[in-house]
Amino acid sequence: MSAMRRSLLTLTLLVVAAPAAAQSKHNTNAPIDFGADQIELQDKANRAVLTGNVAVRQAEMTLNAQRLNVAYTGEVVDGNPQVSRLDASGGVTVRRPDQTARGQYAVYDLNRRVITMLGNVRLTQGPNTVNGARLTINLDTGRAVIDGSAVAGGSGSGTGGNVQRAPTGRVTGTFSVPKRS
Template identity: 75%
Template sequence: MRTPFLAVALLAAPLAAQTAHNSNAPIDFGADHIELQDKANRGVLSGNVSVRQAEMTLNSARMTVSYTGQVVGGSPQVSRIDASGGVTVRRPDQTAKSQYAIYDLNRRVITMLGAVTLTQGGNTVNGGRLTINLDTGRAVVDGNSVRGSSGAAPGSTTTTAPSGRVTGTFSVPKRD
């Protein structure tokens, strides 16, 4: 029997009790290498990539930063960041890990795919896909993003159950 989507969304809600993220804040980055592809309106960052915006950081092995081509105040306007390879998103009191992530700055949504783990305090939720709405702070975790796939490379360890279910642990307050 599959867990109803609504129940999963409600269980994940305590993990996402955060204030809205300032997606208009500047984006600072660091990487071992950057390749600017001006005609394609993108930059490819690789090697220990770290991006910070307000109180949120995004780390991975590689990121492609897409921009609109418009320049405001001397800076190109970033519209999307695609990250791959050991992706970690950290927000105050919350950490999410996956294999891939897409940060859509226009929609203010981060989608993480492949062996996703969301941790806040003693609570942990594992699944195949995580969607974080940065305006509302709401996080929704569901099973495998690709039906019949664990979302992990063959031979690797995954935190997602093979059935495509969402799994996890919620901490319980100590009672006398």
């Protein structure tokens, strides 16, 4: 691959939703509330598995999925196990104030305060939409980066609006333009 093509590819892969940086910092120390149709505790593995209509809330952020693996450290503080990671699958939606992200899988690394979403990812902020293969959200800075590698092609049917699935290796989207006089 030529140096110019690598430079263009790198430029294409890094798309930042600039308004996200203006959001207030997420409180990653807030308690995590959850609900699901079923929960299986696997104490020896320091894990809990939630299945069916999983709903998670931390401060003003919510996560919905069909399945969630909760990994905890084994350390207990004030009677509560210390959660280190959430792995969600099955139609994952993460909502933050003024921002919604959808994908097939998500990993919330509580230690790094980063959410990574994979699989036909769509980030929507107001009328702006960006599609790709992988989305990384830094909860400290609010910076969102979309990566276009390994994006599965397909139609946007059933998703509504102007959303189109990105062809392989591309990040696509629509940005609104303010009306000018």
